[in-house]
Amino acid sequence: MTNPIRFSRRSVLGLAAAASAGAVLGGCGDDGGESGSGKKIRWWHIANTDPMLSKWAEMAKQFEAAHPGVKFEITPLENEAFKTKLTTVIQAGDPPDIFHTWGGGVLAQQADAGMVKDITAEVGGWRDTLIPTALDAYTIEGKTYASAVDTGMVGFWYNKQLFERAGLSKPPATWADYLEAVRKLKAANITPIALAGKEKWPGHYYWAYLAMRVAGLDALRQAAVDKDFTKPDFVAAGARLSELVALQPFQTGFLAAGYSTADGQAATMGNGKAAMELMGQWAPVVQRDNSAGKKGLGDKLGFFTFPAVDGGKGQITDAFGGGGGFAVGKDAPPEAVEFLKFIAQPDNARIEAKTAGVLPVVKAASDAVTDPNLKMVAETLSRSTGFQLYLDQAYAPAVGQQVNDSVAELLAGKASPEKLVEAVTTAAKQG
Amino acid sequence: MLTDERRPAPAQPEPPVEAGARRRRRPWSTVVVFLSPALVLFALLVLTPIAIAAYGSFFEWNGFGVPTAFVGLENFHRLLVDEIFVGDLRRALLLVVLSLCIQLPVSLALAMLLNQPLRGRRVYRMLFFAPYVLSEVVTAVLFTMIFSPNQGLANHITRLIGLGDLGATWLAEPDTVMYSLFLVISWKYFGFHTILYLAGRQGIPQELHDAAAIDGAGPWQAFRNITLPLLGPTIRISVFLSILGTIQLFDMIWVLTGGPIRSSETLAVTMFQEGFKRSHVGYASAISMAIFLISLTFGLLYQRFVLRRDLEGAITTIGDRR
Numbered sequence: 001m002t003n004p005i006r007f008s009r010r011s012v013l014g015l016a017a018a019a020s021a022g023a024v025l026g027g028c029g030d031d032g033g034e035s036g037s038g039k040k041i042r043w044w045h046i047a048n049t050d051p052m053l054s055k056w057a058e059m060a061k062q063f064e065a066a067h068p069g070v071k072f073e074i075t076p077l078e079n080e081a082f083k084t085k086l087t088t089v090i091q092a093g094d095p096p097d098i099f100h101t102w103g104g105g106v107l108a109q110q111a112d113a114g115m116v117k118d119i120t121a122e123v124g125g126w127r128d129t130l131i132p133t134a135l136d137a138y139t140i141e142g143k144t145y146a147s148a149v150d151t152g153m154v155g156f157w158y159n160k161q162l163f164e165r166a167g168l169s170k171p172p173a174t175w176a177d178y179l180e181a182v183r184k185l186k187a188a189n190i191t192p193i194a195l196a197g198k199e200k201w202p203g204h205y206y207w208a209y210l211a212m213r214v215a216g217l218d219a220l221r222q223a224a225v226d227k228d229f230t231k232p233d234f235v236a237a238g239a240r241l242s243e244l245v246a247l248q249p250f251q252t253g254f255l256a257a258g259y260s261t262a263d264g265q266a267a268t269m270g271n272g273k274a275a276m277e278l279m280g281q282w283a284p285v286v287q288r289d290n291s292a293g294k295k296g297l298g299d300k301l302g303f304f305t306f307p308a309v310d311g312g313k314g315q316i317t318d319a320f321g322g323g324g325g326f327a328v329g330k331d332a333p334p335e336a337v338e339f340l341k342f343i344a345q346p347d348n349a350r351i352e353a354k355t356a357g358v359l360p361v362v363k364a365a366s367d368a369v370t371d372p373n374l375k376m377v378a379e380t381l382s383r384s385t386g387f388q389l390y391l392d393q394a395y396a397p398a399v400g401q402q403v404n405d406s407v408a409e410l411l412a413g414k415a416s417p418e419k420l421v422e423a424v425t426t427a428a429k430q431g
Numbered sequence: 432m433l434t435d436e437r438r439p440a441p442a443q444p445e446p447p448v449e450a451g452a453r454r455r456r457r458p459w460s461t462v463v464v465f466l467s468p469a470l471v472l473f474a475l476l477v478l479t480p481i482a483i484a485a486y487g488s489f490f491e492w493n494g495f496g497v498p499t500a501f502v503g504l505e506n507f508h509r510l511l512v513d514e515i516f517v518g519d520l521r522r523a524l525l526l527v528v529l530s531l532c533i534q535l536p537v538s539l540a541l542a543m544l545l546n547q548p549l550r551g552r553r554v555y556r557m558l559f560f561a562p563y564v565l566s567e568v569v570t571a572v573l574f575t576m577i578f579s580p581n582q583g584l585a586n587h588i589t590r591l592i593g594l595g596d597l598g599a600t601w602l603a604e605p606d607t608v609m610y611s612l613f614l615v616i617s618w619k620y621f622g623f624h625t626i627l628y629l630a631g632r633q634g635i636p637q638e639l640h641d642a643a644a645i646d647g648a649g650p651w652q653a654f655r656n657i658t659l660p661l662l663g664p665t666i667r668i669s670v671f672l673s674i675l676g677t678i679q680l681f682d683m684i685w686v687l688t689g690g691p692i693r694s695s696e697t698l699a700v701t702m703f704q705e706g707f708k709r710s711h712v713g714y715a716s717a718i719s720m721a722i723f724l725i726s727l728t729f730g731l732l733y734q735r736f737v738l739r740r741d742l743e744g745a746i747t748t749i750g751d752r753r
Binding site: 109110114252253254261263396402431 | 491494496575581582583600601602603604688691692708710711712
């Protein structure tokens, strides 16, 4: 008779030993390095796919060539993984020398803890080459903690062909029109909206924009200061969102859909399976990269701003969104700041704008934006009457996460608008 | 689970000691020398983190610097009224009940089947054990694709057999996500339990079954009165591992579901959410203490009341009584 017990026990033990040895070794390998004293620059960014992955590696190489002794150690991370991993190393008191940031409350918390360098003076050297509002999100109480790389805003990206098929000649300008458009799309058997319900941040855009339109920018800012989101206007914003949810506008199984995954929000849009998505300036690129054949929608893709809400206090020209920047870790060598200046050179900024399809913050590089949709985003942004950073970045992490979670519940039909504002208020009070 | 154990580093060379002293203290010095590397690692990698987490759980602390805002038992009080945490407990219980009532009996049945002389038995054993070799993350990624709402294999199959879009809600519906999750967990771990049972079954002397057959016992009677009682120790260990694994479940959920809307979170996932997404490290420490205490209490009680007989050698007793 065969005796699988010996075989299995030995292999299980072997696996266990290998796994634990691996864990111990892995733990040893990840030492902090001698940043600060040496000239090693640890750079964490979120451009984990080409083209920017290799473009940025090239820029680092050029910089190394011009600055003998400087050696880059680049860690490209996927968006969500980046946020988690960064939190871990920062809590351990060992931030990377250069790392991606969206500014706002998250950066403020890092600055509070003394984990990032105040680079106000250094950035002053190239501040004038940037568009005026570029550094606002990274400036806390007059001190600048990061340099901006790109900017942008969130709006509706829509499939013109599908809109036409549903008999919609122009994009909706008011919330009532918008709901009507969703109804028509549904009637034409078209999925109106693609949404990555699993990741939550894309969902929070809806409530944030509605809160901006209904309550206004000042109310939103004041609410964060007062730690009180229970004003009737915020409940009304949720109620408006509930109107949309009631129409069941999202793709099947949206609660389990990711954003840039094989079957996620961007892929659904890029493959023409849904008529629109509410997303930032990077949407066309991500749609293209995740679509079948990497083609995207091409010139079928259009952009319109989030509609106005009747009787709301906000303007339709108020913009919501943000860009990316780079913060400098507390122990970084001076060359790290020097490198931020280097990538803010117009030539390098043009490369970013051209290849990654982002909106540059460097004024001289604005001629590199050629895509008509992005031009439209840039124009809308330049005409904007007010600006709100992503709520999950603008607020302290706990509040931002609660906004994401509560809006997700509302979108799933599991929470009322009242419950949403109460949960966010509780989180804000707990800090 | 088992793989959490850290291996001790090789022993440091013993510092030279005088011959006389050495002879006198030999038992102790030997013990110290052989035990200290393991003890140091244990203290450093197990006890210290527990102590730090216990300390941190009494503070309101965002993880930066040293905790200063002492809040006493406030974090633990918050646990009791936190509907997510209470939901975590309920979900863990659900998974435990499902595992004990479905996964383990199925594993047992398969083990009995694989013990029969059937063609290709080795191939089946390999196949059933294969999922256990995969890491949880790989399994989760695999099943994200299978359960993908619009392109997934699962939906394709449900459509083929005429169940329409039933499958689209696998992971996307708060009401079904736990069952989908259970399906994946079972797929991954049933082979492990099957092998355990199979090994236990093969440790039962064939004479018992022969004797029972001579006495006229049918297959069910033989299973009920011989196989099952003698598999007792194996079953009790398998239940123990299954429950502890469920309490500590993390990777699978993190990669596979991530929600929807926190409806599939377990204790460990909530701890991660609070600690790393919301910078509530104090509160997350309180959750980790809760996980620790639950596991410890369960482990001790289970060993004291359920495993005691096995530790005292129940098999031989029953064997003698025969």
